[in-house]
Amino acid sequence: MNNHTKTIFTALLLPSLMIFFFVPVAAAANVERGQKIYRFKCAKCHGSAGKGDGPMAKLLKPPPANFSAAGFFDSRPDAALKKSILKAKAPMPSFQAELDSGRLKESDIDAIIDYIKTFAEPSK
Numbered sequence: 316m317n318n319h320t321k322t323i324f325t326a327l328l329l330p331s332l333m334i335f336f337f338v339p340v341a342a343a344a345n346v347e348r349g350q351k352i353y354r355f356k357c358a359k360c361h362g363s364a365g366k367g368d369g370p371m372a373k374l375l376k377p378p379p380a381n382f383s384a385a386g387f388f389d390s391r392p393d394a395a396l397k398k399s400i401l402k403a404k405a406p407m408p409s410f411q412a413e414l415d416s417g418r419l420k421e422s423d424i425d426a427i428i429d430y431i432k433t434f435a436e437p438s439k
């Protein structure tokens with residue numbers, strides 16, 4: 316390999332390696348952040364494993380969504396999930412106010428979405 320090829324190689328390889336190493340780390344951090352918020356704000360209804368069986372679930376009609384139900388996320392792309400969280404159907408509280416008041420950030424909502432998707436049953 317001559318020097319020129321080496322330079323090109325490094326110029327291409329380094330950024331791709333960085334993407335490989337940093338993107339998963341960033342995604343994991345996002346999921347972790349989502350988990351923290353979920354435990355505070357969602358688990359009491361949706362349950363700590365997302366099965367819709369939190370301590371408040373029995374009091375609610377309709378019951379909280381079970382995120383591990385087969386195909387749950389197939390019919391709900393991220394944008395739909397976001398809408399369901401911000402402008403929820405009763406008896407779920409809407410979280411738009413938390414966004415407006417700055418208690419939650421846009422990126423927090425995205426992190427929660429990343430986290431609840433970890434409850435999805437792996438498709439067989």
Ligand code: HEC
Pocket residue numbers: 353356357358359360361371375376377378379380391395396399400404405406407408410427431
């Ligand atoms: C007070 C209980 C309660 C809390 C707290 C709560 N939810 Fe819900 N959630 C529900 C109930 C009940 C439903 C079902 C509503 C319906 O289908 O009419 C639901 C439905 C959903 C749905 C599915 C909507 C759809 O597309 O069918 C999503 C997604 C969701 N909740 C996410 C969340 C997230 C994320 C949080 C925390 C930020 C949260 N919920 C907090 C009770 C709650």
